[in-house]
Amino acid sequence: MKNAIVLLASIALATNAGAQTRFNSQPGKSSVKLQGSSTFHDWEMEGRVIGGYFELGSGVAIDAAKGAITGLKGEVLPATVRANISLTTIHSKAEHLPEVMDNLMLGYMNATNYPTIRYISSSLTVTNSGPGKPFECSATGDLSIAGVTNKMTFPVTLAMPDPTHLEAAGTVHFKMTDFKVSPPAPHPLGLPTMKCGDDITIIFDWVLQKR
Amino acid sequence: MNKNENSSDFDRRDFIKNSSLAALMAMMGGTELKAQTSAPSTGGTVYTEIPVGPTVKFGVIGLGEWGREILKTLALLPNAPVVALCDTYHASLQRSAKEAPKAEKFEDYQKLLASKDVEAVVIATPTHLHKQIVLDALAAGKHVYCEAPLATTVADAKAIAAAAKAAVKVVFQPGLQERSHPQRGFLVPFIRGGAMGQNIMARAQWHKKGSWRRSSTNAEHEEELNYRIGKNGLGLAGELGVHQFDVTSWFLKSRPTAVTGFGSIMLWKDGRTAPDTVQAVFEYPEGVRTMYDASLCASFENAYEVYYGVDSTIMVRDEKAWLFKEVDAALLGWEVYARKDQFYTETGIALVANATKQSAIGQSATSNAFAYQPIYYALASFTNNVGIVAREVSSYTENYGDDLSGLPETLSHLKLQPAASWREGLDATVVAIKANEAILAQQKVAIDSQLFDL
Numbered sequence: 030m031k032n033a034i035v036l037l038a039s040i041a042l043a044t045n046a047g048a049q050t051r052f053n054s055q056p057g058k059s060s061v062k063l064q065g066s067s068t069f070h071d072w073e074m075e076g077r078v079i080g081g082y083f084e085l086g087s088g089v090a091i092d093a094a095k096g097a098i099t100g101l102k103g104e105v106l107p108a109t110v111r112a113n114i115s116l117t118t119i120h121s122k123a124e125h126l127p128e129v130m131d132n133l134m135l136g137y138m139n140a141t142n143y144p145t146i147r148y149i150s151s152s153l154t155v156t157n158s159g160p161g162k163p164f165e166c167s168a169t170g171d172l173s174i175a176g177v178t179n180k181m182t183f184p185v186t187l188a189m190p191d192p193t194h195l196e197a198a199g200t201v202h203f204k205m206t207d208f209k210v211s212p213p214a215p216h217p218l219g220l221p222t223m224k225c226g227d228d229i230t231i232i233f234d235w236v237l238q239k240r
Numbered sequence: 241m242n243k244n245e246n247s248s249d250f251d252r253r254d255f256i257k258n259s260s261l262a263a264l265m266a267m268m269g270g271t272e273l274k275a276q277t278s279a280p281s282t283g284g285t286v287y288t289e290i291p292v293g294p295t296v297k298f299g300v301i302g303l304g305e306w307g308r309e310i311l312k313t314l315a316l317l318p319n320a321p322v323v324a325l326c327d328t329y330h331a332s333l334q335r336s337a338k339e340a341p342k343a344e345k346f347e348d349y350q351k352l353l354a355s356k357d358v359e360a361v362v363i364a365t366p367t368h369l370h371k372q373i374v375l376d377a378l379a380a381g382k383h384v385y386c387e388a389p390l391a392t393t394v395a396d397a398k399a400i401a402a403a404a405k406a407a408v409k410v411v412f413q414p415g416l417q418e419r420s421h422p423q424r425g426f427l428v429p430f431i432r433g434g435a436m437g438q439n440i441m442a443r444a445q446w447h448k449k450g451s452w453r454r455s456s457t458n459a460e461h462e463e464e465l466n467y468r469i470g471k472n473g474l475g476l477a478g479e480l481g482v483h484q485f486d487v488t489s490w491f492l493k494s495r496p497t498a499v500t501g502f503g504s505i506m507l508w509k510d511g512r513t514a515p516d517t518v519q520a521v522f523e524y525p526e527g528v529r530t531m532y533d534a535s536l537c538a539s540f541e542n543a544y545e546v547y548y549g550v551d552s553t554i555m556v557r558d559e560k561a562w563l564f565k566e567v568d569a570a571l572l573g574w575e576v577y578a579r580k581d582q583f584y585t586e587t588g589i590a591l592v593a594n595a596t597k598q599s600a601i602g603q604s605a606t607s608n609a610f611a612y613q614p615i616y617y618a619l620a621s622f623t624n625n626v627g628i629v630a631r632e633v634s635s636y637t638e639n640y641g642d643d644l645s646g647l648p649e650t651l652s653h654l655k656l657q658p659a660a661s662w663r664e665g666l667d668a669t670v671v672a673i674k675a676n677e678a679i680l681a682q683q684k685v686a687i688d689s690q691l692f693d694l
Contacts, residue, residue, distance in 0.1 A: 081639075
């Protein structure tokens with residue numbers, strides 16, 4: 030679907046030389062999933078609010094139809110990217126008592142003191158591109174969770190379904206303990222201890238619109 | 241708003257999925273089909289399946305008998321402090337202050353709404369006074385729990401529903417408390433899912449001997465107190481029947497198209513205009529009819545509902561329910577493990593919500609499964625949902641500012657506690673108004689589908 034949208038987009042985004050092009054998060058369009066495992070079953074949480082912006086450097090222009098970006102510095106896309114996700118907007122997908130899981134997560138993530146997951150990009154390298162296809166990139170930046178910041182590199186795809194919208198999608202793998210978060214081990218409803226696995230996957234689909 | 245519009249919806253596929261799991265569990269444990277409860281038990285153990293969410297500060301407007309019951313119920317919730325009270329009658333205000341001694345007192349609801357400390361309001365004034373208060377409360381950005389029925393006219397009910405729908409940043413919940421009750425939610429699969437076969441009819445009653453008349457040394461206040469039996473109220477069917485009408489429509493997943501009513505003043509000939517005994521027959525699509533009767537003249541059999549199907553009948557009373565099978569109905573996988581109760585010559589299969597917890601706390605399965613009245617679950621759901629929605633809205637506006645275009649979509653993904661929305665509030669109020677109209681006119685009244693439109 031995403032590819033089809035990109036194929037239909039034949040108008041290149043032309044930016045004025047010397048001017049930056051800023052895209053802000055579009056309300057109600059984005060999603061972020063947190064996936065993990067436990068001794069009972071795999072679990073998933075989902076949020077629908079991603080804040081922040083994606084700013085293309087001056088002179089950068091994306092032509093989605095041609096799969097071309099002008100203004101690259103080597104393979105690096107000059108861009109400033111900041112994303113943030115409030116922990117209170119991430120909710121358990123559990124059928125039963127999802128609020129209990131939400132509160133559990135907020136507690137283990139020390140949400141009172143660190144209510145937001147933050148990401149600040151330091152480089153975005155285009156690794157593959159082609160006409161009508163999303164641009165494949167490698168993103169490196171600082172990911173801050175629960176007050177701990179780690180430099181992470183992960184694959185991202187950039188798509189431009191039309192000249193006013195940008196979609197960044199990707200998957201990030203890490204361990205809770207990398208951020209000094211202990212894997213939760215609650216006692217749900219008097220049942221044996223449910224111990225969560227250390228590995229976490231974040232899957233995001235971030236939709237932005239031109240300011 | 242329609243954040244929780246479908247929170248109480250259910251279809252046959254869900255039933256098959258869930259009943260299979262339930263049957264498996266029954267086979268493993270040899271126990272009945274059970275639902276979980278959110279009620280603290282009488283045995284001292286507190287179950288918190290309605291999780292304690294963020295604290296929500298309440299104002300209560302209208303402090304008559306029911307308003308004081310609401311105050312007592314809010315006091316049971318650990319996260320619902322009452323910070324403001326309002327009633328135009330000073331004596332009521334003073335009396336209610338005992339239930340919420342720290343609350344600020346107002347005789348003008350506008351001043352209560354102006355208080356930044358108040359996050360949510362419960363409106364328990366006489367029905368005909370709801371509209372302006374609800375509209376002002378929503379405009380002030382307050383979350384609103386408005387008692388049912390919403391209004392005494394369809395125009396007022398639509399105005400309330402329209403304002404609630406437009407107020408995307410706040411929760412609006414009509415006081416259709418059965419929508420939040422675990423027992424009722426537990427029954428939906430049985431009513432909807434095919435265990436009864438084709439629905440053919442239903443019957444509901446509410447019998448309680450008592451005048452409904454309230455007295456006061458202030459004549460004007462006495463008239464206000466007695467709005468339910470005077471010209472300003474919707475009478476027995478409207479003011480009380482609205483809850484059972486709502487449940488019937490919910491279970492049947494349908495709306496009535498006409499109602500024929502009868503009413504008489506049989507005992508309480510004290511100058512009232514509202515009948516003390518009423519009957520109503522509702523016509524639903526496909527030939528299904530439901531019967532309702534209510535009386536202030538006799539208490540026999542109190543209140544209950546019966547849903548008849550070609551394969552079985554379900555009776556609901558005292559927050560409990562039983563399934564009575566027809567002799568030619570197929571065996572249900574789980575029924576052999578279920579408890580049976582005898583009713584004269586009939587055997588009822590218990591559909592007991594909360595029995596798991598009862599076992600855990602040593603209660604017999606025949607005792608009342610729930611420690612609290614339905615209003616407890618409704619206010620607990622409201623408080624929980626307000627906390628969740630307010631938190632989400634706060635994060636949303638923090639990130640997106642005043643652009644609310646994506647808010648309904650964002651909120652639609654939240655898992656909220658079961659509760660009625662403006663939609664059910666409007667539907668039930670329209671039915672209640674038309675039922676009262678039919679009863680007063682002693683005739684059949686059409687319920688045009690456009691009455692439900694917004």
